[in-house]
Amino acid sequence: MLALLAAMVAAMGAALLLIAPGELAAQDMARMREYGDFPLVGARGAIWIAAQVHLMFAAFVLGVPMFAIVVEAIGIFGGDKRYDKLAKEFTRLLLIAYSATAIWGAILTFLLSSLYPVFWVYLTQIFGPSMWLYAGLFLVESFTLYLYYYGWDRWSDGRAKIGHWGLGILLNVWGTIVMFIANGWLTYMMTPPASVTPDTAPDQVQLWSAIANATWMPINIHRMIANVVFGGAIVGMYAAYRFLAAKTDEEREHYDWMGYIGNFIAIGALIVLPFAGYYLGREIYEYNQQLGITMMGGFMSWLWIIQAFLIGVLFLAGNYYLWTGMGRIPGAERFTKHVKWMLLVLVLGVIVWATPHTMIASRAEIAAMGGTHHPFLGALGVMSAKNTAVNLMILTTFLSFMLYRRANKIPVVNWAKSGTIAQGAALSVAAVVVVFYGVYGYFVTAIVRIGFSVYQVLAVLAAMLFVVALDIAMMRGAQSRGEIRWGQMPARSQYALFILAVTFTWLMGLMGFARSGIRQHWHVYEVIRDTSSQAATPALGPAATMISICVLIFLGLVALIFWLGGLAEKPAHRDPSKLVSAAPKPAPAVAGGDG
Amino acid sequence: MWRTNLAVGVIVLGTLALYTGVANMIPQVESDVPEELVMSLDATPEEMVAAGEELFLGAGGCTVCHGLGTRAPDIVGVAGAECANRQPGVSCKQYLHESLVAPAAYVVDGFQPIMPDMSRTLSDAQIWSLVAYLESQGGEVTVTAADLAPAGDGQASGGAEEAGGAGTVAGAGPTVAAGAGPEEIIQSLGCLACHSLGGEGGALGPPFDGMESLSAEYLRRGILDPAADTAPGFETFAGTMPPNFGDQLTAAQFESLVEYLSQLKAPGQ
Numbered sequence: 001m002l003a004l005l006a007a008m009v010a011a012m013g014a015a016l017l018l019i020a021p022g023e024l025a026a027q028d029m030a031r032m033r034e035y036g037d038f039p040l041v042g043a044r045g046a047i048w049i050a051a052q053v054h055l056m057f058a059a060f061v062l063g064v065p066m067f068a069i070v071v072e073a074i075g076i077f078g079g080d081k082r083y084d085k086l087a088k089e090f091t092r093l094l095l096i097a098y099s100a101t102a103i104w105g106a107i108l109t110f111l112l113s114s115l116y117p118v119f120w121v122y123l124t125q126i127f128g129p130s131m132w133l134y135a136g137l138f139l140v141e142s143f144t145l146y147l148y149y150y151g152w153d154r155w156s157d158g159r160a161k162i163g164h165w166g167l168g169i170l171l172n173v174w175g176t177i178v179m180f181i182a183n184g185w186l187t188y189m190m191t192p193p194a195s196v197t198p199d200t201a202p203d204q205v206q207l208w209s210a211i212a213n214a215t216w217m218p219i220n221i222h223r224m225i226a227n228v229v230f231g232g233a234i235v236g237m238y239a240a241y242r243f244l245a246a247k248t249d250e251e252r253e254h255y256d257w258m259g260y261i262g263n264f265i266a267i268g269a270l271i272v273l274p275f276a277g278y279y280l281g282r283e284i285y286e287y288n289q290q291l292g293i294t295m296m297g298g299f300m301s302w303l304w305i306i307q308a309f310l311i312g313v314l315f316l317a318g319n320y321y322l323w324t325g326m327g328r329i330p331g332a333e334r335f336t337k338h339v340k341w342m343l344l345v346l347v348l349g350v351i352v353w354a355t356p357h358t359m360i361a362s363r364a365e366i367a368a369m370g371g372t373h374h375p376f377l378g379a380l381g382v383m384s385a386k387n388t389a390v391n392l393m394i395l396t397t398f399l400s401f402m403l404y405r406r407a408n409k410i411p412v413v414n415w416a417k418s419g420t421i422a423q424g425a426a427l428s429v430a431a432v433v434v435v436f437y438g439v440y441g442y443f444v445t446a447i448v449r450i451g452f453s454v455y456q457v458l459a460v461l462a463a464m465l466f467v468v469a470l471d472i473a474m475m476r477g478a479q480s481r482g483e484i485r486w487g488q489m490p491a492r493s494q495y496a497l498f499i500l501a502v503t504f505t506w507l508m509g510l511m512g513f514a515r516s517g518i519r520q521h522w523h524v525y526e527v528i529r530d531t532s533s534q535a536a537t538p539a540l541g542p543a544a545t546m547i548s549i550c551v552l553i554f555l556g557l558v559a560l561i562f563w564l565g566g567l568a569e570k571p572a573h574r575d576p577s578k579l580v581s582a583a584p585k586p587a588p589a590v591a592g593g594d595g
Numbered sequence: 596m597w598r599t600n601l602a603v604g605v606i607v608l609g610t611l612a613l614y615t616g617v618a619n620m621i622p623q624v625e626s627d628v629p630e631e632l633v634m635s636l637d638a639t640p641e642e643m644v645a646a647g648e649e650l651f652l653g654a655g656g657c658t659v660c661h662g663l664g665t666r667a668p669d670i671v672g673v674a675g676a677e678c679a680n681r682q683p684g685v686s687c688k689q690y691l692h693e694s695l696v697a698p699a700a701y702v703v704d705g706f707q708p709i710m711p712d713m714s715r716t717l718s719d720a721q722i723w724s725l726v727a728y729l730e731s732q733g734g735e736v737t738v739t740a741a742d743l744a745p746a747g748d749g750q751a752s753g754g755a756e757e758a759g760g761a762g763t764v765a766g767a768g769p770t771v772a773a774g775a776g777p778e779e780i781i782q783s784l785g786c787l788a789c790h791s792l793g794g795e796g797g798a799l800g801p802p803f804d805g806m807e808s809l810s811a812e813y814l815r816r817g818i819l820d821p822a823a824d825t826a827p828g829f830e831t832f833a834g835t836m837p838p839n840f841g842d843q844l845t846a847a848q849f850e851s852l853v854e855y856l857s858q859l860k861a862p863g864q
Contacts, residue, residue, distance in 0.1 A: 194822040194838055244599045290711040293659055293666070299624040306618055495606050502610045521628040526715050530628075537626035544618030548611045555607060 035532040036115040043115040044534040045546065050111050052509055052550040053557075054104035056230075059223070059508065060558075061098050062175045063231025064090050066224075067265050069168035076161055084156075086258060087168075090235060091149050096561045098145060102138070116532075119523050125202035126210050127185055134181045141174035176224065183219045184211030189524050190515065191215045191287045196527055214287040218280035219515075225276050228269040230504055236262030237501035238562055240494035243487075252487035259497055260325065266500065267318040267401075271394055271464075275457055284518075291525065295518045302540055303514055305354055308386075310507045312350030315393050317496045317503070319346060322400045324493040330482030332407035345396045352389035355380040379442075387453045388438030391460050395431055398464050402471065410479040419474045423467045430463035505554060509547035517543070629654035632720045638740040640727055647728025650721055657725075660709070667710065668703050675734020688737050691726045693785065699799070699837055700785025708789070708799060712837045719743060777855030780848055784840055794862065800836060801826040805861030814853045 038046035068090040075083030113120045124131065148167040155164035191214040196205055239259035246252040285292035294300065323339050326332035355377050379385065402423075413419070437452040444452075519525045521535040529535075538546075632646055651657045660667035678687035682701055685693070693700050695717075698710035713722060720743050727738035775783060781803075787796035792803040806814065816823050821836035841849060 195820055241599075241603065244603070245596060288711065289709040290656075293709070294626075294656065299626045299659075302621045302624070305621070306614070309617065310614065495602070498603060498606045499610055502607050503614075506611065506614050517626070520626045535628045539623035539625040540621060541619035541623050544615045548615045551611060 032117055032121075034116075034118045036117070038111070038115060042534055043111075043532065046111050047108070047115060048546055049550055049553065050104060050108040052512060052547070053553050054101065054108050055512060056505060056508065056550070056554040057097055057101035057104055057557075058179070059227045059230045060234055061094055061101050062179055062224075063227030063229070064094050064097075064235065065168060065171050065175060066228050067231065068094075069165060069172060071261070072165055072168060076165060086261065088149075088152050089258070091145075091152070092565055093235070093238065093561070094145065095149060096564055097558070098142070100557055100561065102142075116523075119528060122202050122523075122528060123185065126188070126205045126207065129207060130181050130184060130211065134178060137174050137178050137181075141171065141178060144171045144174055179223060179227075180216075180220050181211070183223065184213070184216055186516075187213050187215045187219050189522075190519055191284070191291070192524050192527050196524075198527055198529075200527070215280065215283050218276070218283045222273070222276040222280050225269050225273050226508070229266050229273060230508060232262045232265030232267075232269065233497075233501040233504040234262075234558065236266060236497045238262075240497035241562065243489070243494050244491060249487055252489075254486075256328075256486045256489050259494065263318065263321055263497060263500065266504065267314075267397065270314065270318070271397065274390060274394075275461075278453070278457070288525075291518055294520065295514060299537070299539070300514060300517060302356070303510065305356055306540065306544075307507065307510060307514075308350070308354040310503055310510065311390075312346075312354065313503050314500060314507070315346055315350070315397055316343075317499045319343075319397055319400045321493055321496045321500070322404045324490060324496070326404055326407055327490070328485040328488045329404070329407040330485075331409075332404070335403045335407060338403065342396050342400055346393055349389040349393040349396070352380050352385050353393075355385070382442070383453065384438050384441030384449060387441075387456055388434055391434040391456050392431060394460055395427060395434070395463070398467075399427065402467065405471070406475070408481040408484065409475055410481060411474050412477055412479055413474055416474055419470055423470055426463045426466045426470075430459045433459035502551065502555070505551045506547060509550050510544075513543045513547065627654040629717060629721065632718060632724060634720045634724070634740060634743050636740045636743065638743075640736040640739060643724045643727035643738055643740070644731045644736060646721075647724035647726070647731075650717070650725055651728055655713075655717065655721070655725065667706055670729060670732060672732050674729040674732040675736075676732075678729070678734065686737075687730060687734055688726060691729050692722065695722050695725060697785060697837055697839075699789055702797075702799075712839060714839065775848060777852045780844065780852050784843060786840075789836065792859070799829070801829055803856055803859050806856045806859045808861075809857065811853050811857050814856050815849075818849070818852070 035043060037043055041049065068087045071083050071090065072087035075081060075085075075087060144167060148164070148171050151164055151167065155161055188210045193205075193209045193213055195209070236259050239255045239262055243252055243255035243259060246255060281292070281295070284295060296304065319342065326335065356374075374381070411419070434456045437456050441449040441452050517537045520537050521530045522528065523530050629650065632650075634643065634646070661670050674691065675687065678690045679685075681690050681703075690701070694710070696712060696714040698712060699708050702708045702710075713725075717725070723738055723742045726742075727736050730736045730738060781787060781792065786792075786803075789797040789799035790801065790803050791797060794804075796802075809817075813824065817836075819838070819841040821838055844852065
């Protein structure tokens, strides 16, 4: 009920605040103080923390239901109750996280209205009706979540179970609409329609044109995928902690399996995320070249080096977890010799990706470097090299996963050998296409070079789809070299899951800073100027400190939520009488298991 | 159990400390807010150059592209010497001002038209200060405080008239000479830098020849809100056309331009 209460508080707060603007006359607006202050961290810091922590919880509660219904569907249509229980366990984590989302949303609303009252009124005058819809849908979403979770055992068979699954789908639908609405507000601040100028009165701005602005859909898509990545990583972290704290082998088995699923979801969605990011970046450039240049080559240029470093950590940690996990799979030994080469590709890829190219440099630095670009590293810093590096890293990670998936299987189809050769050829062709366009990119103009990245991406995606499709067909009825020994994972592998979750969370904060920061001293880019004393956009160092504070608050609250969730759980897998039936089953075929 | 908690705490805090530390070790660049520039009418050219230099190197964000040699021409030290030679009949001051407020009007060979219209983010005083600074880079500073004076106060002269053609500063109202016909408007606004007419002109935008097939409404929208539609084949240059051409015309001039364009036949017709 806490979540529902919080949702109602948030909705009522928003509704009350929305009543005011319509009543305000122009002279009242003129008399209104423009900015408030907040102790210790200032107005900007307070909004930053509230918005970021709210977003982190929101990403979690929107991401988890997406894969919860997939896992539930595997349980329903695969006839495996184990997946149904896992989906319920995911959903239990949602309940308290949901109330935290609502509470932080209410905090953000109150802070915005008290610290940035004039700008808040401006936003409400444009987006008022969508805010009402948002509040209403939030309530509907809360009810749906409660029905979904508390109806789990009641509607567990036959048509009722399908109906229950439908509730999960509805939960996702409401959540997605809520996110899309809020995305309209924030993307309007970044890319308002060209027809809106500083002289445009807010009541003259068409609601739909304000919502469906240039970056609205790219952000919607990017966030949907990123939420799945984030949710998977947090679930993986939860499972890792429970694995480390497990008292019995059965608990270890269960949480090892759950951690694997969480990591699979996070890394699987992560592979697609750069493509959505590319789409978003392209739309930002299309909207306003200066905005794009500020993002990629202006005062934020170093941010992308940090981002490359973080994504390097994600790739390395994700692959490390897979390679360590192969130790518990009979037959995986035959692939161990390939690990060092895959590691080499990943490390070289990270180095290239993290090579700076166009940086803001002083004259002294330019003179010391011998030019605006480093004579050697400058060649590695261009997008041709970076795109090549990241596509090869994606292919390598995919190969890691395929080896993991095939480790304990012996295909029985008579075309297994030629199928494997075809898979190898597809990956090789993709790698050759990636390298070819990477090298060719150095000999063409920038506008042509940008188009090459599309060919590289398509080659990688096509190869992955082809290999997976072939593998599923090839492994039908495959013999097993032995069951995966769930639970027999070294503790260090679980710390990799923690590093993944912390890195994903920090990366989310960093990208939030990038997206919001490119507006610089504008509340609404080139429309509403930020005239407060804190209008300057901070450098990366102070921003990183703020991001770490937000991550600490979020993870601290998540730990509390997990602890509360643990108090409420019925420890079925701790009950010795139920341990046999609760023993983990292989992961589904698509997730690399035998099931 | 406490060992597990301790290890988890160390991993989490260590990872956060690593990322925060790395981000604090790299060069720190803050995005400053351009300060309101107050220039009195007796400001000296030296004061304007100093204000322009501060803007150029700081909040104006100019060095993001200029000075790297790849995105935009390197103009420090040479802008004042080259500006008078860019467009025949266009003075250095006119050219530099135009480059800031209507950058697509002339694009230096070898570069993409990515320069934004600075009148959207900078005040007139800031723009004229930038012009003064750029003139000082290898040339003679001809900008004076009189250029800052708005039209109608009896003090507008020189640069404002040169740049705007009607005694007003760009961005503050119509800037095309009163009574100018459509062809003069096209010349004044530098439309042929991107569009072609009679086979002459640029290729960044659709040719004017053949626009008779387009509706007057479409043409009006194309001038007032160029981002609204993108002509097929010109997607690469979408967003290039400045949205402020309409502001530089009177209503009569605007309508005469639309009518003129809507009568242009394709070559050979």
